[in-house]
Amino acid sequence: MASIYVQRKHQLSLVDIRDKASDLAEQLANKFGGKHQWQGDDLNYKRSGVNACIACTEDDIVVDIRLKGLVISALRGKIESEVNNTLDKYLS
Numbered sequence: 001m002a003s004i005y006v007q008r009k010h011q012l013s014l015v016d017i018r019d020k021a022s023d024l025a026e027q028l029a030n031k032f033g034g035k036h037q038w039q040g041d042d043l044n045y046k047r048s049g050v051n052a053c054i055a056c057t058e059d060d061i062v063v064d065i066r067l068k069g070l071v072i073s074a075l076r077g078k079i080e081s082e083v084n085n086t087l088d089k090y091l092s
Contacts, residue, residue: 001066001067001068001073002066002067002073002076003064003065003066003067004063004064004065004067004076004079004080004083005062005063005064005065006062006063006080006083006084006087007060007061007062007063008060008061008087008091009059009060010059010060010061010091012091013058014041014056014057014058017056017057017061018038018041018043018056020061020090020091021043021054021056021061022036022043023086023090024054024063024083024086024087024090025043025045025054027082027086028045028052028079028082028083029045029047031082032047032050032075032079033047033048034046034047034048034050035047041055041056041057042054042055042056043055043056045065048072049067049068049069049071049072050065050066050067050068050072051065051066051068052064052065052066061087061091063083063087065079065080065083067079
């Protein structure tokens, strides 16, 4: 199982960082499929072979993605790049 872990500090309000997390989950869902749902301040994203959580706090955002299977694990670099590029754009 491959995993991706990205943690970034931010200076946004909790409402704003949650909006950014929703945007990121929508972008991933549009590009790779899957569904997402809020549970408190955590946004859970699932699709076949992928479980992810985007945790939002007043200080940081944490993206934790678990990839299951060889085919989906081969997309690790592409998914990680998408997450980093999107966070760069949203948090700069």
